[in-house]
Amino acid sequence: MMPESDPIHFGRTFxxxxxxxxxxxxxxxxxEETASYLDGDGREESRKLPRQGTxxxxxxxxxxxxxxxxxxxxxLVQRAVAEGExxxxxxxxxxxxxxxxxxTQGPSIPExxxxxxxxxxxxxxxxxxxxRILHLDQLISAPAPQPVVGPDxxxxxxxxxxxxxxxxxx
Numbered sequence: 803m804m805p806e807s808d809p810i811h812f813g814r815t816f817x818x819x820x821x822x823x824x825x826x827x828x829x830x831x832x833x834e835e836t837a838s839y840l841d842g843d844g845r846e847e848s849r850k851l852p853r854q855g856t857x858x859x860x861x862x863x864x865x866x867x868x869x870x871x872x873x874x875x876x877x878l879v880q881r882a883v884a885e886g887e888x889x890x891x892x893x894x895x896x897x898x899x900x901x902x903x904x905x906t907q908g909p910s911i912p913e914x915x916x917x918x919x920x921x922x923x924x925x926x927x928x929x930x931x932x933x934r935i936l937h938l939d940q941l942i943s944a945p946a947p948q949p950v951v952g953p954d955x956x957x958x959x960x961x962x963x964x965x966x967x968x969x970x971x972x
Contacts, residue, residue, distance in 0.1 A: 822880065833871075844863065859917060868903075
């Protein structure tokens, strides 16, 4: 009888990967870049908008900030898991407190076109990053795959044969 081979759970390996480190860096850089823009050039650009544009700018900058805070919170929780500061179960509990909203109503196209180009760019970057993180969160939160045993899994069979060959020599 062949023993079970444990499949690799994506979430537990992803948070320790270079890909996660790059994602973390990208997310935090976008948070800093957006904060700098909203406190500097964005403030100046919003003053030049007509009254309706100013209201749209305020609404969209608030929506952008909220999205980025959700992203930053998720990234920080996942980094804490990677560094062993919290367990995956604790991360799941934290996730239930800080939700990644997937459906937000944005401005109409004419309203969006009134916004300064840099704000539109930041909104687009944050929306794409948010979509990636939602997808990763689903993968990480998925239950661990069950081991596959038997002749239907040729890799497991080969793994078992190698283990048995070296175990028998001991």
